[in-house]
Structure formats: structure tokens, C-alpha cells
Amino acid sequence: MKILIAEDEFTTRMMVQVCLENWGYRVQSVTNGIEAWDILKKTDAPHIAILDWEMPEIDGVEVCRRAKEMDCENPPYIILLTSRDSKQDIVKGFDAGADDYITKPFNDDELRARVRVAERLVRTQFSLS
Numbered sequence: 572m573k574i575l576i577a578e579d580e581f582t583t584r585m586m587v588q589v590c591l592e593n594w595g596y597r598v599q600s601v602t603n604g605i606e607a608w609d610i611l612k613k614t615d616a617p618h619i620a621i622l623d624w625e626m627p628e629i630d631g632v633e634v635c636r637r638a639k640e641m642d643c644e645n646p647p648y649i650i651l652l653t654s655r656d657s658k659q660d661i662v663k664g665f666d667a668g669a670d671d672y673i674t675k676p677f678n679d680d681e682l683r684a685r686v687r688v689a690e691r692l693v694r695t696q697f698s699l700s
Contacts, residue, residue, distance in 0.1 A: 574599070
């Protein structure tokens with residue numbers, strides 16, 4: 572399964588990418604919200620996206636909002652990965668349509684567990700459509 576990572580900070584992007592690739596996922600990574608949005612609009616877009624909140628051009632919350640408003644049968648499963656950890660921010664992220672929320676610094680095992688949940692839900696969605 573292909574996963575999109577949108578993260579402008581190099582070290583975090585590479586840590587997430589290496590983890591995902593080691594777990595057998597194909598990864599497409601970008602450094603800003605416009606690139607992420609352009610990919611998510613395509614018909615062959617990844618079904619899971621891990622978005623940083625604070626990115627250049629368009630922030631992750633806005634990318635999430637746009638992706639969830641697209642007219643498609645199976646919108647992408649979106650995980651916000653961010654250093655924003657206030658209850659208010661978490662609620663704002665979920666209100667924008669995020670399916671999950673992980674705070675930085677992230678734990679590899681937690682990331683893996685949450686990505687597996689995402690994968691199960693995506694596979695279930697496609698089996699029902």
C-alpha cells in the first residue's frame with residue numbers, strides 16, 4: 572500500500588519514511604501542502620496520508636479539509652502528525668476531517684499501530700464499494 576508523507580522538516584520526514592518502508596509500505600513524500608494537495612487530487616492518489624500541520628504553502632489542516640471535501644467514494648485516511656498537542660488543536664484537527672492524530676516526537680510502535688489501523692479501514696472501505 573502506498574502512503575503519502577507531507578512534512579517540511581527533513582529529519583522527521585526521513586524518520587517516518589524509513590519506518591514505513593521498513594514495514595513494507597511504498598512511500599511518496601513531499602515538503603509542502605501544495606504538493607500534497609496535488610497528489611491527493613489524482614485518481615491514483617495514496618489511500619493513506621500522513622500530514623504535518625505546519626507546512627509551507629498550505630497547512631496540513633487545510634489539505635485535510637480539502638481532501639475530505641472531494642467528491643469521491645473513498646477519501647484518503649488522514650493522520651495528522653504534529654507538535655501541536657493542545658486539546659484545542661486536536662479538536663481542530665479532527666474537525667477538519669483528520670481520521671487520526673499523532674503528536675511529535677512520535678513513537679515508532681505507535682505510528683506502526685496507527686498505520687495498520689488505517690490500512691485495515693482502507694481495505695474494508697474498498698471491499699464494501
